[in-house]
Amino acid sequence: MTNMFCFQCEQTAGGKGCVKVGVCGKKPDVANKHDELTCAMVGLARAAQGKTPDRKADELMMQGLFATITNVNFDEGRINELKNLILAEKDKLGGAADLATDALWQGDPDLVSLRSTLLLGLRGMAAYAWHAYVLGKKDDEVTAWFYKGMRALGEEHIVGEWLDLLMEFGQVNLKCMALLDEANTSAYGHPVPVKVPTTIEKGPFIVVTGHDLPDLKQLLEQTEGKGINIYTNGEMLPAHGYPELKKHSHLKGNFGTAWHNQQKEFDGIPAPVLYTTNCLMPPRPSYADRIFTTAVVGYPDIEHIPEGNGKKDFTPVINKALELGGWEEDKKLTGINGGSELMTGFARNTVLEVAGKVIEAVKDGAIKHFFLVGGCDGARPARNYYTEFVKKAPADTVILTLGCGKYRFNDLDIGAIGGLAGAFNCGVNELPLTLVLSWYEQKAVCILLTLLSLNIKNIYLGPTLPAFISPNVLNVLVDKFNIKPISTPEADLEAILG
Numbered sequence: 247m248t249n250m251f252c253f254q255c256e257q258t259a260g261g262k263g264c265v266k267v268g269v270c271g272k273k274p275d276v277a278n279k280h281d282e283l284t285c286a287m288v289g290l291a292r293a294a295q296g297k298t299p300d301r302k303a304d305e306l307m308m309q310g311l312f313a314t315i316t317n318v319n320f321d322e323g324r325i326n327e328l329k330n331l332i333l334a335e336k337d338k339l340g341g342a343a344d345l346a347t348d349a350l351w352q353g354d355p356d357l358v359s360l361r362s363t364l365l366l367g368l369r370g371m372a373a374y375a376w377h378a379y380v381l382g383k384k385d386d387e388v389t390a391w392f393y394k395g396m397r398a399l400g401e402e403h404i405v406g407e408w409l410d411l412l413m414e415f416g417q418v419n420l421k422c423m424a425l426l427d428e429a430n431t432s433a434y435g436h437p438v439p440v441k442v443p444t445t446i447e448k449g450p451f452i453v454v455t456g457h458d459l460p461d462l463k464q465l466l467e468q469t470e471g472k473g474i475n476i477y478t479n480g481e482m483l484p485a486h487g488y489p490e491l492k493k494h495s496h497l498k499g500n501f502g503t504a505w506h507n508q509q510k511e512f513d514g515i516p517a518p519v520l521y522t523t524n525c526l527m528p529p530r531p532s533y534a535d536r537i538f539t540t541a542v543v544g545y546p547d548i549e550h551i552p553e554g555n556g557k558k559d560f561t562p563v564i565n566k567a568l569e570l571g572g573w574e575e576d577k578k579l580t581g582i583n584g585g586s587e588l589m590t591g592f593a594r595n596t597v598l599e600v601a602g603k604v605i606e607a608v609k610d611g612a613i614k615h616f617f618l619v620g621g622c623d624g625a626r627p628a629r630n631y632y633t634e635f636v637k638k639a640p641a642d643t644v645i646l647t648l649g650c651g652k653y654r655f656n657d658l659d660i661g662a663i664g665g666l667a668g669a670f671n672c673g674v675n676e677l678p679l680t681l682v683l684s685w686y687e688q689k690a691v692c693i694l695l696t697l698l699s700l701n702i703k704n705i706y707l708g709p710t711l712p713a714f715i716s717p718n719v720l721n722v723l724v725d726k727f728n729i730k731p732i733s734t735p736e737a738d739l740e741a742i743l744g
């Protein structure tokens with residue numbers, strides 16, 4: 247029996263789709279409400295055609311798409327609230343029909359596949375756009391594309407038109423990522439390389455997870471001088487590289503590993519956890535009273551810190567940290583391979599600063615190849631591939647990484663080659679570079695579409711291929727871009743390095 251339909255993430259049931267209940271814990275009522283919200287946004291996009299929507303409508307477009315990303319919002323009431331706000335904005339614009347929810351996932355499998363790819367890419371881009379927006383950055387072309395893309399979901403297109411839309415979207419997402427980079431670096435400075443400890447010092451502390459840097463910044467300011475230490479978790483780790491965040495001496499280190507270990511890692515810690523974005527797994531009763539959400543994240547009966555005219559009040563989180571008190575002694579924790587320090591901060595500026603050194607190292611033969619091994623982490627044992635790949639990559643190769651996939655190997659000491667990756671006077675496909683990507687949720691979808699729109703070829707993708715890519719669409723991607731599923735680290739390294 248089908249209660250719901252969702253196939254947007256890598257852990258989808260049976261590699262096909264969640265139809266009874268989400269593997270992520272999403273209940274059918276919530277999944278169906280996500281669909282209704284999505285279809286209401288198609289209605290809003292239709293109503294906005296040829297008009298200038300309010301700022302509020304733009305915000306709702308981003309928030310509505312962001313809220314439906316995997317592991318973001320499980321709260322039916324909050325999703326309903328968003329939907330009602332969207333319907334009100336639609337009415338202000340003169341109204342239009344919503345898309346029928348049946349139309350989202352039904353029809354010719356190739357057209358469903360292409361339509362879903364666009365929708366999931368839009369969800370991913372909404373997260374990036376929202377992070378930039380809360381830092382005061384907005385790009386009119388990006389904003390307009392949310393409306394264009396959502397309208398397209400409700401239109402009939404032939405395969406070639408869908409592919410053109412996907413490539414156009416990939417280029418717009420590139421602009422959105424540049425916007426976010428500009429938002430983060432103008433607010434907090436360019437990241438610098440830093441070693442992040444994994445030991446938790448004695449005394450009260452707060453764990454902050456997700457991706458929202460302004461939330462972390464406000465929490466750091468509100469805990470200043472209160473004897474509470476702050477630890478990042480998951481994708482908040484890169485925050486340590488930003489000078490304006492790093493300068494807070496009570497931003498001490500990183501707690502835990504990737505998102506899928508949270509139920510084990512948060513169980514029993516004497517501290518609250520603040521979720522600023524995904525990935526939220528259903529909290530176990532043993533720690534649910536120590537969990538707080540904010541922004542678009544939501545879970546029933548979990549305390550939510552609301553927006554407050556650009557300023558949030560984290561007093562409930564702070565009081566919980568003081569009440570729980572933390573550990574009595576320093577607690578030595580490690581990464582998944584036993585390492586006690588994690589590197590971060592190798593962002594664009596740092597990399598370009600050593601471009602000359604890197605080019606020399608390639609010319610001298612000290613660097614034979616670059617691998618970008620990154621993306622999302624997940625629970626499947628097959629993801630050990632990425633740890634083994636990095637361990638087995640020869641010493642004269644450079645590993646670059648991004649996303650929470652890095653927790654598979656970021657505590658390993660794999661050595662250094664006098665510098666980092668760099669810029670060469672040739673096309674990306676001519677570089678001695680291979681992208682070995684792990685995907686899980688929808689931000690990976692928009693990044694993949696951007697890479698393809700840049701005509702980047704020979705990407706290795708795993709641990710499984712997306713369920714929403716139909717066999718025919720996959721054939722197109724293989725023919726045009728030579729995308730390959732990962733096999734074994736040994737075979738793939740042999741094929742790449744020859």
Ligand code: SF4
Nearest residue numbers: 252255258264268270
């Ligand atoms: Fe299933 Fe993933 Fe959708 Fe959750 S987000 S319901 S696990 S496909």
